[in-house]
Amino acid sequence: MARRSTTPPPPASGEDLTIRPATLADVAGVIALDAEVTGLRKAAYWQDMFERFGTRRRDQRFFLVAGEPQRIDGFIIGEVRAWEFGSPPSGWIFAVQVRPRLRVRGLGARLFAAVCARFRAADVERVRTMVARDNTVVHAFFRSQGMMAGPFIELEMRLD
Numbered sequence: 001m002a003r004r005s006t007t008p009p010p011p012a013s014g015e016d017l018t019i020r021p022a023t024l025a026d027v028a029g030v031i032a033l034d035a036e037v038t039g040l041r042k043a044a045y046w047q048d049m050f051e052r053f054g055t056r057r058r059d060q061r062f063f064l065v066a067g068e069p070q071r072i073d074g075f076i077i078g079e080v081r082a083w084e085f086g087s088p089p090s091g092w093i094f095a096v097q098v099r100p101r102l103r104v105r106g107l108g109a110r111l112f113a114a115v116c117a118r119f120r121a122a123d124v125e126r127v128r129t130m131v132a133r134d135n136t137v138v139h140a141f142f143r144s145q146g147m148m149a150g151p152f153i154e155l156e157m158r159l160d
Contacts, residue, residue: 001018005090007090010011014068017066017067017073017107017110018066018106019063019064019065019066019110019114020064020065021054021058021062021063021065022050022054022063022064022065022075023054023069024050024054024066024073025065025069025138026050026052026069026072027047028048028069029065029067029068029069029070029071029072030046030065030072030075030097031043031048032072033072033073033097033099033115034046034097036099036100036101037097037099047118048078049063049094049095050063053074053077053078054093057079059122060078060079060080060122061079061080062077062078062115062118063075063077064111064115066079066107066110066111066116067099070110071078073098073099073102073107074097074098074099074102074107074108074111075095075097075111076093076094076096076097076112076114077092077093077095078091078092078094078113078115078118078119078127079091079092079094079096080119080122080124083151085130087152088126089122089123089124089127090123090124090126090127090128091115091116091118091119091124091126091127091128092127092128092129093115093127093128093129093131094109094129096111096138097142097143098111103137105139108141109144109145112145115127116157123145124151127147128150129147130154146151
C-alpha cells in the first residue's frame with residue numbers, strides 16, 4: 001500500500017503564488033530552498049541578506065518571495081545602486097531562485113517583473129546582474145527575460 005504524503009502539493013504554476021516582500025518568518029524557507037537547489041546550507045548568509053535587503057531602505061532594496069513562510073517556492077533580491085565606474089543608478093539583481101519543479105512555469109518571470117517594477121518606481125532605467133559563465137540555467141533565464149551583455153567587463157585576480 002502506497003503511503004500518502006501529508007504535505008499539500010505545490011501550486012500547479014507560478015501564477016498561483018503571491019509575490020510579496022520577505023519577512024523574518026520567510027528566511028527559514030529561503031534557506032531551505034537554497035539548500036535544496038545548491039546543496040549548501042548557508043543560514044548565516046541568508047540571515048544577513050534579509051537584514052541588508054529585507055529590512056533597510058525598502059525603497060531601494062528589495063527581497064521578494066513567492067510562497068508561504070513554511071514553503072518558499074521562489075525569491076529574488078536586488079537593489080538600486082550607482083557604481084563608481086560612471087554608471088548611472090541601475091537596478092542590480094543579486095539572487096534569484098525558483099523551486100526546480102516549478103521552473104519554466106512563469107514564477108521566475110513573475111519575480112523578475114516584480115523587482116523590475118520596483119526598480120522603475122525608484123526611477124532607474126536599467127537592470128543588471130552577473131552570472132557565472134557555467135551557470136547555463138540562470139544565464140538562459142535572464143536571457144529569456146530580455147537581458148543581454150552590458151557595458152562592463154568583470155576583471156579578477158587570485159589573491160595568494
